[in-house]
Amino acid sequence: MKRNRVIGVDLGGTTTKFGLYNDQAKLLHQWAIPTDTTSNGSHILKNMCDSIKQTLKENELTVDSLLGVGIGAPGVVDNENGTVCNAFNLGWSDKQDVKTTFNEQGLTIPLYLTNDANCAAYGEGNISNDESVVFITLGTGVGGGVIIDNKILQGNVNSAGEIGHMRSYLNYGFTCTCGNDNCLESVASATGIVNVAKKESEDFNESSQLNKMIKENKDITAKTVFDLAKQDDKLANKVVDLITYDIGVSCGNIANLLNPKSIIIGGGVSHAGTMLLDKIVSVFNTVAFPLVKTSTKIKLATLGNDAGITGAAYMVIKGETKHDETI
Structure with a gap:
């Protein structure tokens, strides 16, 4: 199957926003879920993975159709190891292993991860050329x-x-x-x-x-x-x-x-x-x-609240801050 779909994620303290894009950065579908910060944010990553898998199913897509998932997250992001820490508005004072969780949830595809402000900057910059x-x-x-x-x-x-x-x-x-x-x-x-x-x-x-x-x-x-x-x-x-x-x-x-x-x-x-x-x-x-x-x-x-998901999608398409070929 051709890998020609991309998912951009903007992880916020109240809402997690998602965008499904094609490989030309055209937005095909957009949705959001509440960010569950209870229990020190322990449910956030699984909820994110479940939502992605559900949307793939609803759009008759599989994991194999994805070029990757881009994520803009608050806190201190370690791009090499795929971790986030000090995201206090998520309840994440300790290090969160995003890379491992995605792998355990069956999303064995490239992961692209950066700070949420960088992600918004990347979106605005690419839209402006x-x-x-x-x-x-x-x-x-x-x-x-x-x-x-x-x-x-x-x-x-x-x-x-x-x-x-x-x-x-x-x-x-x-x-x-x-x-x-x-x-x-x-x-x-x-x-x-x-x-x-x-x-x-x-x-x-x-x-x-x-x-x-x-x-x-x-x-x-x-x-x-x-x-x-x-x-x-x-x-x-x-x-x-x-x-x-x-x-x-x-x-x-x-x-x-x-x-x-x-x-x-x-x-x-x-x-x-x-x-x-x-x-x-x-x-x-x-x-x-x-x-x-x-x-x-x-x-x-110009992008408003869509800057984060747009930047996350462009990270995947342009290969910015990728960890490795699988997560």
Whole structure:
């Protein structure tokens, strides 16, 4: 049987998303299952394998029709050995042997495994036909992935692309989830933006709906801040300017170091759209080296929630981060 089908998997803390593709990266079928994090996530891998086998059966396919399975997973991924650890949102504090579990479940096909942010970067880069891409995701946290010459940059201990843990220039002293202070994630994530708004509100005395909401202890989100900024709220505008300055400087430094073809901004915060992008680009243009400024483009992500499964499928098709011929 011809191996002309690929499965891409985006393993998330709440939902595990799957995509069945042909060998030209055309999406044929898409589905999802809840991620069962009970019992320290001990059911996750078997549930994933069962779902893949069930979908193959429903589509009248066999394991022999698959080129492989690509997986983007949170935590620290060991591409050589096919393991994941420190994926705390999955309950995986200990090392999980993905490779062995797939083999035991009868999925004896090539396995392609990388960090979820790298996977999303690979998807966005391939859709854009950009061989060198830095992907920054602004969501609950701030993640990143680096693609150089269409290869995922893994780093010495598989930790390349930790853009969220670059130093913030705002210097609020917020403690990041990693334990360090003043990480970019502590101010530019969805939670960080709210914390910046509350911090700036302390000494803000001008008329502002955002300031009023904070003083009255009403719930606000990053979306609240950007929506009010679009209405020319003074505190909201100040917060957006501060955040985009920080992100823009970080993008400039990244571009000066790597000179990728594009830096792509994704994640929930990116839904702020052109307001976010235009301000980041304005700062980027003051930081980037002149030749870098004209050769690296800052743009918004296009794949949304499908970036992970798309990148995972492309890993299989292009043979990126494969362990061996069987798992």
